[in-house]
Amino acid sequence: MAGMGELHLDVVATIIRRDKNVELKTSEPIVVYRESVTGKAGPVEGKSPNHHNRFYIEIEPLEPGVIEALKAGQINMKTEELVRRKILIDNGMGKEEARNLAGIYESNIFLNMTKGVQYLKETMELILEGLEEALRNGPIAREPAQGIKAKLVDVKLHEDAIHRGPAQVIPAVRQAMQAGILMADPALLEPFQNVFIQVPQDQMSGAMSEIQGRRGLILSMETQGDMIMLKSKMPVSQMFGFAGALRSGTEGRALWSTEFAGFEPLPANLMLETVKEIRTRKGLKPEMPKPSDYLKIV
Numbered sequence: 001m002a003g004m005g006e007l008h009l010d011v012v013a014t015i016i017r018r019d020k021n022v023e024l025k026t027s028e029p030i031v032v033y034r035e036s037v038t039g040k041a042g043p044v045e046g047k048s049p050n051h052h053n054r055f056y057i058e059i060e061p062l063e064p065g066v067i068e069a070l071k072a073g074q075i076n077m078k079t080e081e082l083v084r085r086k087i088l089i090d091n092g093m094g095k096e097e098a099r100n101l102a103g104i105y106e107s108n109i110f111l112n113m114t115k116g117v118q119y120l121k122e123t124m125e126l127i128l129e130g131l132e133e134a135l136r137n138g139p140i141a142r143e144p145a146q147g148i149k150a151k152l153v154d155v156k157l158h159e160d161a162i163h164r165g166p167a168q169v170i171p172a173v174r175q176a177m178q179a180g181i182l183m184a185d186p187a188l189l190e191p192f193q194n195v196f197i198q199v200p201q202d203q204m205s206g207a208m209s210e211i212q213g214r215r216g217l218i219l220s221m222e223t224q225g226d227m228i229m230l231k232s233k234m235p236v237s238q239m240f241g242f243a244g245a246l247r248s249g250t251e252g253r254a255l256w257s258t259e260f261a262g263f264e265p266l267p268a269n270l271m272l273e274t275v276k277e278i279r280t281r282k283g284l285k286p287e288m289p290k291p292s293d294y295l296k297i298v
Contacts, residue, residue, distance in 0.1 A: 046176025065091030130173025
């Protein structure tokens with residue numbers, strides 16, 4: 001939702017119905033969350049269905065500076081290696097880890113910390129595929145993952161290529177990743193908007209009340225003549241209906257705009273209920289999953 005996105009959508013829907021005579025079916029807006037970790041886990045063992053291949057993966061949070069460098073597009077797998085390594089080290093990653101970068105997916109990083117594993121080079125593409133599958137649809141609620149560092153620390157591969165194909169490698173890596181995320185103090189991140197409001201002083205309390213009633217945080221307040229400039233931050237999930245409520249609370253005298261402010265951890269007391277809502281909407285079992293749901297222990 002950008003600016004008065006909800007209002008814009010209502011206006012567009014009305015125009016389509018009126019001018020094009022097309023009946024629209026609309027549903028409640030959906031908030032997209034991100035999955036991440038706040039602790040460390042592993043090595044977690046992922047076994048291939050035929051039990052001939054094993055992958056040992058450690059999970060931990062990615063350094064904040066590295067996350068920002070990835071989001072800013074400063075590094076990717078095509079970046080010259082020495083340049084990439086310097087950027088990673090400058091942003092808080094250890095030298096040994098920076099030297100062993102094996103893959104980047106969105107704002108997540110995969111490191112190959114193994115030494116001299118036979119057949120690993122020809123298997124790496126499948127390992128990266130399993131990793132990406134786990135990060136594209138995280139284990140908590142099938143939302144995309146962000147800010148995760150995954151380290152491959154050991155691998156046991158069958159010598160015959162026919163026994164280490166896609167149907168063996170991909171699920172083993174995916175399951176180790178999914179279980180590892182759930183073992184590493186998982187977190188659900190919710191999107192925030194910066195909300196800028198210009199309101200007359202005598203209507204300020206109405207605007208502040210709307211912000212604070214929606215888990216919003218007032219960041220700054222400036223006076224310009226008889227107007228107050230409020231800068232606040234609010235979860236996107238709380239902004240549905242905000243335009244109308246702000247209009248009512250300020251007698252229609254507030255001007256406002258928004259900009260995306262990134263993702264932040266959902267408060268612990270809201271996590272289970274939010275996970276349940278997302279999983280139910282997606283047709284998944286509503287309960288928060290456990291690592292054992294993903295690890296095939298035989």
